[in-house]
Amino acid sequence: MPQISKILIANRGEIALRIMRSAKEMGIKTVAIFSEADRDALHVRYADEAVCVGPPPSNQSYLVGEKIISACKETGAEAIHPGYGFLSENAVFAKMVADAGLILIGPSPEAMETMGNKLSAKAAALKYNIPMVPGTEEAIQDVNEAKQRAIEVGFPILIKAAAGGGGKGMRIVEQAADFEEQMQLAVSEATSAFGDGAVFIERYVTSPRHIEIQVLGDTHGNIMHLFERECSVQRRHQKVVEEAPSAVLTEEIRQKMGKCAVDVARSVNYTGAGTVEFILDENLDFFFLEMNTRLQVEHPVTELITGIDLVKEQIKIAAGEPIGFSQADLKISGHAIELRVYAEDPNNNFLPDIGRLQTYKTPKGNGVRVDDGFEQGMEIPIYYDPMIAKLITFGKDREEAIQRMVRAIEEYEITGIETTLGFGKFVMQHEAFKTGRFDTHFVGKYFNAGSLKAENDDEALIAAVIASKLFQKPEIDVAQKDLSGVTSNWRKNRMNY
Template identity: 50%
Template sequence: MLFNKVLIANRGEIAVRIIHACRTLGISTVTVYSTADKDAVHTMMGDEAYEIGPPSPLESYLCIEKIIEVAKKSGADAIHPGYGFLAENPNFASACAANKIAFIGPSAEAILLMGNKVESRKKMVSVGVPLIPGMKDEGKSLAEFVKAADEAGYPVLIKAAAGGGGKGMRVVNEPADLETAVEGAKREAKSAFGDDTVYLEKYIVDPRHIEFQVMADSHGNVVHVFERECSIQRRHQKIVEETPSTAVTDELRIEMGKAAVEVTKAADYVGAGTIEFLLDKSGKFYFLEMNTRIQVEHPVTEEVTGVDLVAEQIRIASGYELSDHFKNLTQRGHSIECRIYAEDASNNFMPSIGKILLYREPTGPGVRVDSGVRQGSEVGIDYDPIMAKLVVWGEDRETACARMIKALKEYKILGLRHSVKYLSDIIAHPKFVSGETYTDFIERNFSDWDDGASELLETAVGAAAIAGANYRPAGNQSGAGDASVFDPWRETGNWQIGESVK
């Protein structure tokens, strides 16, 4: 039996996405909201909505007690955590279980295992999934470094344990340079972090971030739903994702997919999960981590396979076996997602706050928008600044790119800064077009990005002046509205539904 009522412990676009899945399955929805989200899209969209506290996430969306209390009060039999907030919190999964509420996600044990880097890596080694070769601990003597470098294979990377920002980091291409590099990295680490601990790992040339979607039911069925490439990142956060990856061949897909399924089985995993790998230029791949939640970028997988991953998560949590679609999966065409953030791409991706004064989503064949905002929405300081995800599908990558650029140009969000033009320039960039998408794509190609405003400045100024000359603020009219706007209600005369007025 499917659940009757699902509580959605999240906000924004993912809360809206989960409501869509519940409605498709005929399940009623309960939303929770902080006082900052009183008028938010997700708050207004669910069948029931409960306020759970002030804007600060710790006192609302992260407050386990309050959410469990609403679930009991509203009679919800399951909770979907979305992504972020409580999605990968084992205590929340346990609290749900203790209160006999189904948690739409994996067990607390699986979350705990995958949340622990050391334990999860040990587990991966035991099932033969490759990790980035290198030292387990700090290197003490030069001999240790030489041995580790030989085992990992050159080039290798010397990294500061306290590291960050490239300080205390050295790439070594051949054995002769190892000693100098270790010494240099230690000195740099000492002066930058006050700690000269360095270690060695294999240097991955032109790495790509490739992840595999997996789905597992409680009856022992595990499948992978192909890959997503998420190499385009800024501030270590993905902004463009696509599937299939231009770097994954049919053979590699089989091999990586098999590894992803192994990882899932080894973790006794149930639900939707994502196995993240780093893929190097030669086609070797290394396990990074497993995300035990639905991912932001799940729609691209849905677009090329035709499945509804969120609905399937709910079915699996209700105890169903994987649907038949998952037994004969194929990839059809190509899909790309762009994350639409409220941020200033020309100023170090500084988040932008404000009210969306005008909002218009793109349309047309192969265009999908998963959004959590509308015209009039306020984007505040309390939460992640993602407003929406623009997803396109095309019969091939070229078509998908063309549709994405077209859709981005049509996307109108006025009132705050956003990344739409930046994203459009990424998709149009020759290196993106040719599929040379490595994790340093943004640093390599967009460090001196120019938004192209100078060419269009006069057109923009002209439009601003036209708006100023014609602008009539709402509610500032005397009499019965603006006579220049056609209003059909003024044309109808006296009438009454169903009969004529006597």
């Protein structure tokens, strides 16, 4: 078995720290890499060693495979953990690592390549008769042929980039008259984003839920699943709120989806941690969507309901160890919810925000976990993903997990930038979410720029009244204003103030 005594983490921020903490518990030394913009970052300070790999732009630092491999050679690290994003699903980089005689903590380059393209992933999954959304099984370039196939499938349809992700190269077409223009736009966007204009067609599921299954595979032929995560609350086709387990899956559907996920992983002899993603329609029928060949941002919710440290399992598998438990050993215990805390303005179409964290205080207490990479006074860099932290809560059931999330959001103090904390509280308190009756259109259906304004106005009014009391200024008659719309506990009790 290969020895792993030192790991280089080819990433930054909260995920780099999260990996380093598990490695430290295993007695493994860690090496951080950093760009010039991240010189003072927490992951750099936490690691045993750190190597600068270039200027702030990621294409000159975190995305340069040669620099990362050179840093391994320089520090004596035997293995590389890519985290997520950056080079984590790059088959070319995975091959570079293998050719350099190093260990990549992840699947084989071949598995990455197959699952990295939606069409080849579908072809692999079809070997095991995995349910597919009706559509094409190959790329279509001829517009007229594609239009005819779309008519056969039935509108509305979805045009998707074969090499796509994050909603890029994706177009919903409601009627045949719009097809040609939308296909040209999808091809153009896919070419620009991925250097590959190949697109295919699927029937558009009108009320979809996004359900994914966590899988683990080792080099001894063992593959198993660690149940599902619901990831339907999204903006711009990217997840913002995730939970485990789903509020709507029956045990029968869970077992069927789990088996399908294991079969998809088996189709490429998968090793390490990966995620098989499905679309669930209004009839609770599920269809294969894609496979992500890496650790997911939302992996903590799975860790909390199973008690399994997925990073430790990744490292053990990369070292050649068999998975130390069986499918029968795994049980769902409790409920977990994750909110991605982004430096974004929900009131301005979730546009990224940058600036200094003037105040940064994380919530504490039972059932609260914060995976972050920032501290008070730090700047949010413009060069990278705007995620500040992952806020995760755990409870004995879904209701308790939601209540804990609301409490944790209220305790989380961030000033200096706009964040998604207010949006997260809006989701937790919305009837559609609380009852589990929601889909991927949650934001479009229920949230707009005014959704948070009323609460912000209430908070501002309350602050003004408190200030007037503290400074004993009777001429300020704020307390006599009409507070009928304010539902806070402060308003209810103001007569006793």
